[in-house]
Amino acid sequence: MSKHNIILQPSGRRGQIDEGTSVRSAARELGVEIESICAENATCGKCMVVVEEGRFEKYNIDSKRENLSPVSTEEAAYFARRPKLLKDKGWEVGQVRLSCQCKVHGDVLINVPEESRGNKQIVRKSAKERAIEIKPSIRKYYVSMTPPNLERPIADWERLAKGLETSMGLVHGTDANLPRWYDLDIDYACLRTLSKTLRDAKWNVTVSVWQDKEVIEVQPGYVEDSYGAAVDIGSTTVALYLCNLRTGELLAAESEMNPQIVYGEDVMSRIQYAIDQPDGLEKLHKAIISTLNKLLKQAVKSANMSLQAPARQSPSDEGIASGTPALAGGAREEQKRPRNDIKVEEILEMVLVGNSTMHHVLLNLHPKDLGLAPFVPTIHKSVDIKARELGLHINPSGNIHVLPTIASFVGADTSAVILAEEPHKQDENWLLIDVGTNAELVLGNRKRLVCTSTPTGPALEGAHVEYGMRAAPGAMERVYIDETTLEPKYKVIGVEGWNTDHAEFIGHVKGICGSAIIDSVAELFRAGIVDSRGKFKKGLSTKRVREGESGWEYVIAWKEETSIGRDIPITQQDVRQIQLAKAALFTAARTLLKRSNLQSPDKIILAGGFGSYIDKEKAMLIGLIPDCELENVYAVGNAAGDGARIALLNVEKRKEIDSVTRTVERFELPTDPEFQNQFMLATSFPHMSEPFEHIAHLIPNRKVDPLAKNFMK
């Protein structure tokens, strides 16, 4: 197969690429991520690239437009809808291409414009300090043995097991003819190194026993601490928490973009990728495994860097198993200084959570049936697998525990949120909402829990919105519109204060992230620029409202304030996207409330990074969340990650969540007869038929009479 040279600017990455590779695939191979949301369907335009022409002596390549496949009908159609973009940028079709569509047939020099680049995201997830009762699945025992001799040449394992029995009082043995330790197992990988370890250690070792039934590690001498990792695999971000399993202490928190994002932005695109590509699942699976291995390494490094030098510790004759509850991050014995030479192989367990697609891909289970009706996962119950089976680089004998899934679109991440927030232990009715591309909702209390999920679309996270983007440097994160002047002000990630606080503002604004989109729409409504049906009003005295390329729009940032050389507006289309998303979310919540015979929840808990950054008042103003006392709306951050940590540190919690998730009632919205009708009512701001008393004072034309229900007529 012939190869071609490709150079990517401005990164300067270059390499040889197989004939016929798409430019986006080629870039991925060379380590340059190009955005994509539409699963390479030539509809999102996020992957635009520019072909530079000429003979580049320095690189010895001859780049011509003809060295790429001809512009496809789909590409042509995409650009035909965007004449202004082409004019503004001074691009011709053929010079600008959708990198997912065009294939390399000769040497090319490609420029990847800033807006197309897949940047490293600012990760907002961080572990919350919680009081967790420490009951890890792993207990350590110090065993000192008499070395074998010719009179007593009993085998190594039996010698060790006998030592465990006598010194630690292990009670085992289902058969009266067999000794008490006979039911105790040793993992095969651990058995393979046993004889050498015992001799190297001169018969004094520390043994790690998993769930009182299997020896998974034998270390020379006296070792006090074990380590574990809790992981939340989000579609966008993977967050890993390294913990000391004895003290519960959080030693490091690391996160990375989910590398699967190059195969599709949302779970549906990735499922489609796994269906379409023969090796699609394998690629997705390997991508997440290698990122987890990278995070493990990083976390251990961070932990070692932040910890002091180890103090000398003396062995205890009675061993060191600790059944005493301890508080995570709480007071520890000060005299013992923590180690700073932790190794990845000393991590003995991982607990992972993620939505059902992430769960399946992690376990190398094909996600096909998650994406096709009737939407069925392979397994609900929690899974325990040896680390080596998944290729995770913790101790090969270590256990990988994956929390249970509840439904095809209510995954192990929701199980973890339940475990962290404990609605099943409340008298009040709580509504848990985990918002992402998909929203999962759980409602109820100790008597009953109901759940559902709804595709909110990527609009709430900034995608499918003309200038939407993820929460990354250059993204607007807050927007306010003065209801008199109709002038906006905004905040940008990476810039201090509001744009109006700076005399000569150069924000290098790239786009609008989720929280600012909600702000914008709410502010447009509050300021009377769009009406309750979401339509732009005509004849307002501001040049910011104008008829743009694809209809009416409100310009938040002029092009001088941006780094992309274009005005950044919120368009009529964007408002419609938000209306659809919020209607879906609201309808899901209303459905659960109705099934539970409730008018409103006692408390709303917003989980996920998104929930932490949206303005709850504005979210309520557009009707994204049900009406509720504002002080009873809580953002709890990465509750899924917290739930994973809880399950890591307390083995009893694993049984608890397995048991609770079995009782959660699932409702599939499309099967609800009133769904369509409810959805239509919910598209209005804040809602066509709900009072929304708690934010009534913000609703235009309703300030006078918040009880008027027919105000929209």
Added chain:
Amino acid sequence: MSKHNIILQPSGRRGQIDEGTSVRSAARELGVEIESICAENATCGKCMVVVEEGRFEKYNIDSKRENLSPVSTEEAAYFARRPKLLKDKGWEVGQVRLSCQCKVHGDVLINVPEESRGNKQIVRKSAKERAIEIKPSIRKYYVSMTPPNLERPIADWERLAKGLETSMGLVHGTDANLPRWYDLDIDYACLRTLSKTLRDAKWNVTVSVWQDKEVIEVQPGYVEDSYGAAVDIGSTTVALYLCNLRTGELLAAESEMNPQIVYGEDVMSRIQYAIDQPDGLEKLHKAIISTLNKLLKQAVKSANMSLQAPARQSPSDEGIASGTPALAGGAREEQKRPRNDIKVEEILEMVLVGNSTMHHVLLNLHPKDLGLAPFVPTIHKSVDIKARELGLHINPSGNIHVLPTIASFVGADTSAVILAEEPHKQDENWLLIDVGTNAELVLGNRKRLVCTSTPTGPALEGAHVEYGMRAAPGAMERVYIDETTLEPKYKVIGVEGWNTDHAEFIGHVKGICGSAIIDSVAELFRAGIVDSRGKFKKGLSTKRVREGESGWEYVIAWKEETSIGRDIPITQQDVRQIQLAKAALFTAARTLLKRSNLQSPDKIILAGGFGSYIDKEKAMLIGLIPDCELENVYAVGNAAGDGARIALLNVEKRKEIDSVTRTVERFELPTDPEFQNQFMLATSFPHMSEPFEHIAHLIPNRKVDPLAKNFMK
């Protein structure tokens, strides 16, 4: 690295070999096995090869003696001790080489003489028909499910598990909050294919459950039979038995040479090889795994060839789990015809036995400490491992069960012999002897079992005897000497009748195998050619007794009768070897008897192929086994293989043998204070101080007065 051409005659195998490779390694790489017993220490001389000189146009090579490394001091010493051999063959040192010593530095043409070739052995092990109660570890259940729909999109595993619970009455569940099937597991490899299998099968499947706790196979439709394999890994021969787990029927028995033999003839040489070579264990382990995979394939092929075409079978609503005992090889329902399309992946379990070294190498455990004082195995208790962990090609979710070891030199093969013969259920005292390079002995009854082992040396199997060889074509297997004429007659493997039955005998005799060596020595003693101390008598009227190169000897076959062009004698040295071997075995038996306060056993059971071929009267005449009624001496063939089959077909037997082996008392002979003295007394024929009443009539000079105890003075 430079390469050289090497051609091996007479096989004609040729190839390119790295500079510096030994000729023996080169031959192995090219698939030509050259014998070796001394672990390449230049002492056994079994690996002799001849360098052909000249320019061989046809092969385009230039073979010179100088193309090999110079004759080493060890090689020179070996040949210096054998001037007659060199003279007889017409060889010079330098032309004849020890292939383990000489290294290739240029192109060479090498002739491998017949006596150096590692031939395919005639395998005498065969499965004995035994009544085994069938209680396999695997039960099959037929489950028919309602396909999922939008109203009931429960996950695949939960759907299947629920089906198992309701249709088969599985009682599980240790937690009241969880359903009864919740403790049921599914193996990860099986889970990975579950969703596809269920859909392909249209939700009607047969599920194989291991030990009532783990689903290990899901097959489309109704499937009745499961398959398993029992394996006896001998140091020399690996025997595999393919069984139907439902009926217990033996479907095929296959055997192969243990490929590890190229790394050393006996276990000590292989342990040494594993110690000396950095990748020694890996090579030994991979060799046995690949042979097991080959045997599995062969066995399935043999079974399919011997079975008839499958009949159509109808599913039963109640499933097909069978707890009914059946007799192996006994009457089966005639109306159902067995399948002839068994696949290796349908083999769901293997049970393996072998001596402790074979056990360790199979499990990839380093055998170092088995060979060094105080001789300690890594583990005694039985081991269960997933097939995929060992790289065995049965169903990847299938279980590999390895029987327990008793001591460093009393391995899982002895456990299997105990399981097959059941001394632990007898009132009488039985003496079990498994003779190989090492002999394992178990003595006792239901109240007490004692065991020991002794290195009998390879003499009993034909090695370390000047013309000794394994039981292969061309080996003498029976010898008789007329006490008047002192003329011998003998039988050769592959030739009908005695040599004297043929008018002009051309036996192509290559050497003497174990049974014929015992015959020879016993006959030399009975005919009065050697005395009770094992010394050749002088002045006898036969030219067959002569002073040979290494002392006195008795020629059994003249060189015209052989294929090696040399007379084949039994030498004084050979008699000494047998004396040492039989003294070791007898002393071990006597030690166990003494520890059990017994004069003689009620029954002697000889296990192993060797036991089946020796003449028990002659074995007793030389004092190899203790005195006992001859009709109470039994040869049971491959009892270790039988024990493996029993454990395969009856899961309760696994617990039984785990339990029994824990109670077997081990005696280490070297720690017995009387050992040296007893050993010396036992070197005489039949013994210096034992009456041997049952063969007294055969003892020269004692026919008159069998009670005379001081006849040897």
